[in-house]
Amino acid sequence: MNNTTSPPSPNWRERLFIALQYLLPQHLLSALMWRFTRARLGFILPSFIRLFVKHFAVNLDEAAEPSPAAYSTFNAFFTRALRFDARPIAADPQTIISPVDAVISQIGTIENGQLIQAKGRQFTLTELLGGAPDLAQLFDGGLFATLYLSPRDYHRIHTPAAGQLRSMxxxxxxxxxxxxxxxxxxxxxxxxxxxxxxxFNNEHSPFVLVLVGAIFVGSIETTWAGEITPPRGTVIRRDDYPNDDAPTFARGAECARFNMGSTVLVLLPPGRAQWLADKQPNDRIQCGAALGQWQSGTG
Structure with a gap:
């Protein structure tokens, strides 16, 4: 992966911010955020939404409902739908699209079971996948893209390719x-x-979406199972969908959402696809825009 240099030293503000996170009751604060974002704040809410829109430069003109007064809770605003024409899907069916509005944090190849987290930092595919060696082996040598959603972004998650859900x-x-x-x-x-x-599986290959929680992410929700968190557990849970009636998604279909923002990783197995050469870390990308391409002969 050619990323053996040490990560840049954080400044004192970053060190303090990181140190506080080790000390804070992360799950309690996220539970409180879950309650706050679902509270009905009455006449206060539109003003609060306007402040949020201004501070984070949210483009409400893209929303299906652009009026702050139309939302009953902050979570309804945060997970707002967009106009039907706001995120056109790349036309070529061989194109792998971005599942979210995001900044590309990292993008590249999984080498020797390692992914790049940041300059000088790596982590293992097996750890990311919860210690599932069979799943990790399937994607070792493949591709990964880490997509960071900021507070300004659209927070619904769409499938980067057509596929049928196999496990969660x-x-x-x-x-x-x-x-x-x-x-x-x-x-x-x-x-x-x-x-x-x-x-997921499709005609080309399996692919994986990893939805990463974070502090103040009140919940992660899927279209087929509703809220996965909360409640928050202490053991790994697995649900398999082996039957023909398992959830099936067209390319670009909504499949999940973050109730508050976080990160999505896309994993593809080796020899099946390639990322577009012009997609680099720190690039912004919109949901539905081309991110990669299936290789010919992978059907």
């Missing part, structure tokens, strides 16, 4: 922030945080 794993863990400073400073962050792993 809930992995309990910590709830560190996933902002760039914490990603640089906390070792094995994505393999330590709570996450939901969704494994």
């Amino acid at each position: 794993l809930y992995i309990p863990g910590r709830l560190f922030s996933v902002n760039p400073a914490t990603v640089r400073g906390v070792p094995n962050l994505f393999a330590r945080n709570e996450r939901v792993i969704c494994v």
Whole structure:
């Protein structure tokens, strides 16, 4: 992976921010956020939403409902739907699309079972996948993309390719922030945080979406099983969907959402696809835009 240099030293503000996260009651604060974002705040809510929109430069013109007064709770605003034409899907059916609005944190190849977290930091595929060696072996040597959703972004998650759900794993863990400073400073962050792993199959290959929780992410929700968190568990849970009636998704279909924001990782097996050459770390990408391409002859 050619990333053996040490990570840049965080400044004192970043060190303090990271140190506080080790001390804070992460799950309690996230539970309180869950309650707050679902509280009916009456006449206060539209003003609060307007402040949020201004501070984070949210483009409400893209929303299916652009008026702050139309939302009954902050979570309804945060997980708002967009206009039907706001996120066109790349036309070529061989294209792998971005499942979210995001900044590309990292993108590349999984080498020797390792993924890049940040410059000088790596973590293992097996740890990310909750210690499932069969699943990790399937994707070793394949591709990964780490997509960071900021507060300004659209927070519904769509499938990067057509596929049928085969299994879902809930992995309990910590709830560190996933902002760039914490990603640089906390070792094995994505393999330590709570996450939901969704494994799909399609005509080309299997693919995986890893939905990573974070502090103040009140819940992770899927379209087929509802809220996965809360409640938050202490053991790995796995649900398999082996039958022909398992949930099936068209390319670009909504499959999940973050109730508050976080990170999504896309995993593809080796020899099946390639990322577009112009997609690099720190690039912004919109849901539905081309991220990669299936290789010919993989059907």
